[in-house]
Amino acid sequence: xxxxxxLENRWLRYKIKSYFPYFIITxxxxxxxxxxxxxxxxxxxxKKLPPKKEPVQKIIKPEKNIQIKHKSMMLSPSLDFIxxxxxxxxxxxxxxxxxxxxxxxxxxxxxxxxxxxxxxxRDEEFVSLYAFSCLNADYIDRLAAAxxxxxxxxxxxxxxxxFSLILMQKKLLYHALVDNYSLSSFKLPSTDYxxxxxxxxxxxxxxxxTHTFYLFEDPLxxxxxxxxxxxxxxxxKKMIIEEFYDTSSIKRHIYW
Amino acid sequence: MMNESIFLKSKNVFLDLVNxxxxxxxxxxxxxYQSLKESLEKxxxxxxxxxxxxxxxxxxxxxxxxxxxLSMKTFLYLTPILDESEFYKTLAQDIFKTQYTGELxxxxxxxxxxxxxxxxxPVVLLDEAQLYSEDFMEKIRLLSDARVVKxxxxxxxxxxxxxxxxxxxxxxxxESIELKNASASELKIxxxxxxxKLNCFNTATMFTSKSVxxxxxxxxxxxxxxxxxxxxxFDIYLAYENSNQLRKMKTDQVSIKIIEMAAIHTGLLNx
Numbered sequence: 001x002x003x004x005x006x007l008e009n010r011w012l013r014y015k016i017k018s019y020f021p022y023f024i025i026t027x028x029x030x031x032x033x034x035x036x037x038x039x040x041x042x043x044x045x046x047k048k049l050p051p052k053k054e055p056v057q058k059i060i061k062p063e064k065n066i067q068i069k070h071k072s073m074m075l076s077p078s079l080d081f082i083x084x085x086x087x088x089x090x091x092x093x094x095x096x097x098x099x100x101x102x103x104x105x106x107x108x109x110x111x112x113x114x115x116x117x118x119x120x121x122r123d124e125e126f127v128s129l130y131a132f133s134c135l136n137a138d139y140i141d142r143l144a145a146a147x148x149x150x151x152x153x154x155x156x157x158x159x160x161x162x163f164s165l166i167l168m169q170k171k172l173l174y175h176a177l178v179d180n181y182s183l184s185s186f187k188l189p190s191t192d193y194x195x196x197x198x199x200x201x202x203x204x205x206x207x208x209x210t211h212t213f214y215l216f217e218d219p220l221x222x223x224x225x226x227x228x229x230x231x232x233x234x235x236x237k238k239m240i241i242e243e244f245y246d247t248s249s250i251k252r253h254i255y256w
Numbered sequence: 257m258m259n260e261s262i263f264l265k266s267k268n269v270f271l272d273l274v275n276x277x278x279x280x281x282x283x284x285x286x287x288x289y290q291s292l293k294e295s296l297e298k299x300x301x302x303x304x305x306x307x308x309x310x311x312x313x314x315x316x317x318x319x320x321x322x323x324x325x326l327s328m329k330t331f332l333y334l335t336p337i338l339d340e341s342e343f344y345k346t347l348a349q350d351i352f353k354t355q356y357t358g359e360l361x362x363x364x365x366x367x368x369x370x371x372x373x374x375x376x377x378p379v380v381l382l383d384e385a386q387l388y389s390e391d392f393m394e395k396i397r398l399l400s401d402a403r404v405v406k407x408x409x410x411x412x413x414x415x416x417x418x419x420x421x422x423x424x425x426x427x428x429x430x431e432s433i434e435l436k437n438a439s440a441s442e443l444k445i446x447x448x449x450x451x452x453k454l455n456c457f458n459t460a461t462m463f464t465s466k467s468v469x470x471x472x473x474x475x476x477x478x479x480x481x482x483x484x485x486x487x488x489x490f491d492i493y494l495a496y497e498n499s500n501q502l503r504k505m506k507t508d509q510v511s512i513k514i515i516e517m518a519a520i521h522t523g524l525l526n527x
Contacts, residue, residue: 002495002521011517014527
């Protein structure tokens with residue numbers, strides 16, 4: 001008697017073998033068609049769209065009259081909470097945050113502060129420590145909560161103004177890059193934070209069409225340059241600022 | 257008594273046997289058969305029937321031999337007698353009822369023929385004539401030239417056999433008939449007639465044009481390959497029936513899958 005199971009298996013192998021060339025041809029056709037389609041689409045788009053703007057490769061040098069703002073226009077934060085010794089009443093958690101801050105583990109401190117913010121929002125030292133850590137870790141949006149509660153002492157208000165300015169500059173710069181919003185009419189105070197410096201340089205530009213990227217030279221040190229651009233890799237566009245010293249990349253800040 | 261399975265009955269229909277009662281009359285073959293009969297009744301020396309293996313040469317020869325309407329005496333040799341003496345002795349025994357002991361050669365055989373007085377020239381039907389040597393074929397030619405025996409020989413159509421047909425028989429053969437593979441429509445009639453002849457009506461109706469076309473594609477209309485394929489096909493159905501898996505299958509028409517499985521099993525498809 002015939003071994004039906006074995007014969008069915010042989011038949012299955014035969015079918016797979018006989019359909020394999022068709023499968024390959026189909027895949028090749030799909031790939032070829034999609035390639036042809038995409039290239040023809042690109043050609044059509046190229047015909048319809050105005051010629052692509054060349055990326056800015058020229059370094060935007062500061063104009064002669066662009067100087068770092070007058071000292072009175074600079075906002076300086078208060079870092080007293082680091083300098084003064086923590087008294088014994090401070091919790092172990094705050095001590096841990098300070099230790100981490102001194103070790104430059106800003107992201108960790110920012111995260112601890114974020115987790116315990118509600119419980120400690122009346123402790124301005126805690127809030128400042130949290131806010132500066134987040135600032136150094138480029139978590140700018142987290143400054144919003146800190147600015148709202150820093151109001152009871154003069155130093156706290158100074159920090160609040162400092163953080164809110166950076167937050168606003170980030171939002172404005174992002175709006176400008178994504179939506180081509182003009183910043184030329186803004187005259188805002190500045191800070192020592194990189195985002196503020198780039199904001200100031202950008203806002204000095206005249207109205208223009210969006211560039212692929214901008215290269216700014218620091219007016220105080222020509223060796224320091226900032227590259228500003230939007231990263232389109234993810235769904236949400238991210239604003240990137242790269243710091244260069246003598247063409248070497250020092251730090252990359254990502255904001256979204 | 258248990259009823260015999262329709263698949264078992266149908267399977268046996270396609271046993272590759274040369275039996276005149278299984279002969280299936282197709283229009284084209286019927287015409288060829290008629291012309292073959294007419295050729296034999298003419299005063300021809302030799303008739304050649306040729307075609308590729310499995311085109312029905314042996315079956316046609318068998319049918320001719322058993323056909324009662326034929327006016328002459330026919331002697332059928334489906335298996336070649338390769339020994340020359342044995343060949344003459346067999347012919348002497350069968351045609352002239354002469355027993356001969358010892359070696360018998362052409363001259364002695366001719367003497368036997370002269371002694372016997374036949375009212376009509378007997379017809380010898382030789383199948384698989386490509387197996388005879390060229391010398392032997394020359395002697396068969398001499399016999400036919402002497403008009404003592406009429407020969408109908410069948411040859412497989414290959415290059416060599418074409419050569420035999422051309423070189424040895426072109427001046428002597430008055431008629432040559434070629435048998436070809438069946439067309440798809442002929443194959444359908446062949447399969448259905450074969451099944452219906454043995455009252456397998458249920459399985460005969462299973463062969464739709466689609467399934468026959470698939471069979472034709474595999475066998476190229478060759479009768480022997482078709483028989484082999486259908487024998488295995490019904491064997492597969494039988495195996496499914498015996499393992500109670502037939503209920504899951506459609507049996508109103510032959511499944512393409514089972515045709516392919518049968519072709520794989522018989523080696524007609526490479527898997």
